[in-house]
Amino acid sequence: MIKKIYTIESGCFNPYQNMGLEEYLMYQAGEDECILYLWQNERTVVIGRNQNAWKECRTKELEADGGYLARRLSGGGAVFHDLGNLNFTFLARRCNYDVDKQTDVVLEAVKRLGLSACKSGRNDITINGCKFSGNAYYSTGDCCYHHGTILMHADQEQMEKYLHVSRQKLESKGVESVRSRVINLCDLMPELTKERMAVVLKEAFAGRYGLPVEPFPGERLEGGEIRSRAAAFASWEWKYGRQIPFSDEISRRFSWGEVQLALKADGGRISELILHTDALDTQLVTALTEALPGTQLTKAAVAEAFRQIPAQNRLQASMKDDLERLLGLLL
Known part of the structure; x- marks a missing residue:
């Protein structure tokens, strides 16, 4: 049973540091705790754990523009992150891990903005049939997390520039391009800011769990271990994986x-x-x-x-x- 809920926000825009902190927090969530972690990456393509980096991302263009390629622990497809996107992660032990409840927090947060959203397909949250949030999930042993994106004013031109989405996948979604199946919340609410989005997420978190939200205790953050995890995410071996001369x-x-x-x-x-x-x-x-x-x-x-x-x-x-x-x- 959850007795404490915490929030923590990253002030860093480096994907490897943010993902290192995310993994660290997963192991820090206590048996009666749930953590909401909010973070942003700058010009980053994040691929799923088992994806082929070269097939999902135009890596040369991304790197030439000073961007980052990152591989996450969870499965699912490739996504584009910039400062027009806010990422959320719910971290909890398996006994308290409830994807439906966690998704409700996002739905309620958007409702507090006066917008009506719904869960769609295997891992999307949509408004008017267009995706503004893609979600993915990871667990190891007793530790779990559920993370996702919230597109506020993401640069959709850059999204199409760097993501290489197969024609089969687009046809399965009934769309012609990446851009045609996503929506920015600012298209519906121009005055929306990252700060306002963070506030309504925290309010919805407290409301859905019926508990006051507390800042995650700084003394529980071990800088050396977080940096070590960040370095692993930044390594060529993790980002690109091995290639074999296949038959x-x-x-x-x-x-x-x-x-x-x-x-x-x-x-x-x-x-x-x-x-x-x-x-x-x-x-x-x-x-x-x-x-x-x-x-x-x-x-x-x-x-x-x-x-x-x-x-x-x-x-x-x-x-x-x-x-x-x-x-x-x-x-």
Whole structure:
């Protein structure tokens, strides 16, 4: 049961420092606490944990303009951050982690501005059918977080400049471009500021949880550990990941997300496997990429390897079936 709720705002616009603090806070949330963390990144493309950086982002253009590429811990698709966007993160232990309740905070905050929003699809919050907030989720052990964007006056020209969205994904959304499926809240409320948005989020947080909001205690912030986590997010290895000289590659779009699968074969067995996807579920992808190397390149052997990996829910069961069939096309 939650007995204390805290808020903390970052005054830094560097994505690696902000994500380092986010990860640190996840482990700091006590058994009876929930933390609301508010933060902004400057000219940043943030890709999901299992995405291919080069396919999701025009990295040369971004870097030439002084921007940042960042990879988050959670799954989902690539998003563009600038100072016209406010990010939120709810951090709590698993026993107190409630995505619906946390989403209600965002919906109530927007309502306090006189706007009516609703949850749409697997992870979007929309107004009039247009997305202003994309959400993603992460957990490890007993620690969880739910984070998302709030587009206020984001630069949509830069969003289209740096994001490379596949035609399949746009067609699945029934739109022609990235810009046509998003909306800035300032389009509906020109006087909205980041400060006002932060205030209504905190008010809605207090109202939904029925508790007073307190500042997160500064003495619980360990600078050295936060800097160490930030350095890991800034590393080339984390941002870009490894590339393999693959033998075969195949891609598909499913109801749960888009997939690019690449494998390297050696001696009739899978020696390396990479799965790039914008799926929100990251656990099954990790399990598959760890379990399949060493498997014989036969449908029977691959099917048996898939059977050994348990599905924790209906989504994972669907993902397993689809990925097994997809890999089977390469055999």
